[in-house]
Amino acid sequence: MAEQADVLRRTPLSRDRILRAAVTLADGTGIESLSMRNLAQELGVVPMALYKHVANKDELLDGMIDVVVGQIDPPVPGDDWKPTVRLRVLAARRMLGRHPWAALAIESRNTATPGVLAYLDSMVGVFRAAGFSVDLAHHVMHAMGSRILGFSQELFDDTRRAGRSGASEPQPAPTFPPEAAARFPHLAEIAVAASHDDGSVVGSGCDDQFEFEFALDLLLDGIERLHRQGCTPPPFSEFSGPRR
Amino acid sequence: MAEQADVLRRTPLSRDRILRAAVTLADGTGIESLSMRNLAQELGVVPMALYKHVANKDELLDGMIDVVVGQIDPPVPGDDWKPTVRLRVLAARRMLGRHPWAALAIESRNTATPGVLAYLDSMVGVFRAAGFSVDLAHHVMHAMGSRILGFSQELFDDTRRAGRSGASEPQPAPTFPPEAAARFPHLAEIAVAASHDDGSVVGSGCDDQFEFEFALDLLLDGIERLHRQGCTPPPFSEFSGPRR
DNA sequence: CTCCCAGGTGTACGCCGTACACCAATGGTG
């Protein structure tokens, strides 16, 4: 059995095995404590051995991204674009929940991986199949990817923060320190209201899934309206409007 | 004058001077080539000197974030929430354009800085002042921060990518390699259409500002509709809807 | 004049990614 363990330990390395190990390691300990040395040790191998299968750490990260993006359920074939898109987006979100490091990793790469491109492409395909013009499909994709505030709202979301750096302790519930409540009264008001109707005193205090679907449906409804009312004209705005 | 240079070189360090130098360094060479050693050299000082003014690199980054977030124009006082929000968001976007590293830096910190909180708080304040219920204001803030696709759309945006790692060469215009066009036909279709009506063969091929305002207005219009039609009910959806 | 101490310095440690030379097995070919 020592022999078996031996055999097990030296199961030949492969790009795929490395990527999968890297993903589970990042899931477990956070991506910023994922090092080549770490990963090699996990695989019972010397660090430099990895370089026979991945060119460098950036390529490793790209590979990891494609592994997890590949886990997004494919679009269910259906004649109605709206539920199709909705389900797919929620599937993507579930994936990001399973791999909390992934969202940041994807955004910080400076070039899209094939997997990400495939995901986006199939999403465009759904819109096109539903009769969206190329232009409208284009705008819609941008709209669904935009971060309007410039950064996203996970400020009070514990679970997601956890994945940043080690999913260790559950972090003692920020709970909005009282002096912050004085400086940021409106945020405090919101936080209090949310934690009330959530029932729990501790915890992030707002139902992130609910908020996500709220935003998603807001966008989908707006998109539907645009699509029905003829086509491409961007929504009216009382300002001069986009340059171009 | 050697004396003057001497005096200039030893202008006393200060937290503020360090932060400003760090911001301009990150603006110039990208944030991932910003090191304590680098920054110290820029300031004509030994690396460890910085630690007399900032606790560590994370605190330095937090400080940098607050410097640039502080550059966002304050909300113009006005009775109408919609143009107020619109202007403010566009101001934030201009800031992010000036400091391409900032968006990622803000998202990757695992705790919000005071400056970011202040920005968000004042945004909530605008909605509340316009008569939005606490709940609706809450949902709206989430909606404006959400990334529906899980990651944002800057995949084809050169300028922003540049800030990631050194704003060096303009990068020879990806131009959608032909074999990728075969694998991602819908993306290719969009890219082609965009680069056509943009007139230029090279370049990112789509007017990012236009796309941003498109998404922004789509959301603002949806929000306005919600606000007018009574209040908090989340948009209808043909699915079971959020749990809670 | 003396003392203190804020603030700049020098050295050192343990991490990181990875270049490069090496070596062991393996399998195709004469």
Added chain:
DNA sequence: CACCATTGGTGTACGGCGTACACCTGGGAG
């Protein structure tokens, strides 16, 4: 069968990183 090229794991080493810690130093307070 002998041979050798190829594949893939190993060992060592380098330069860069953040930063702990001991040290110095100059200027103001007593």
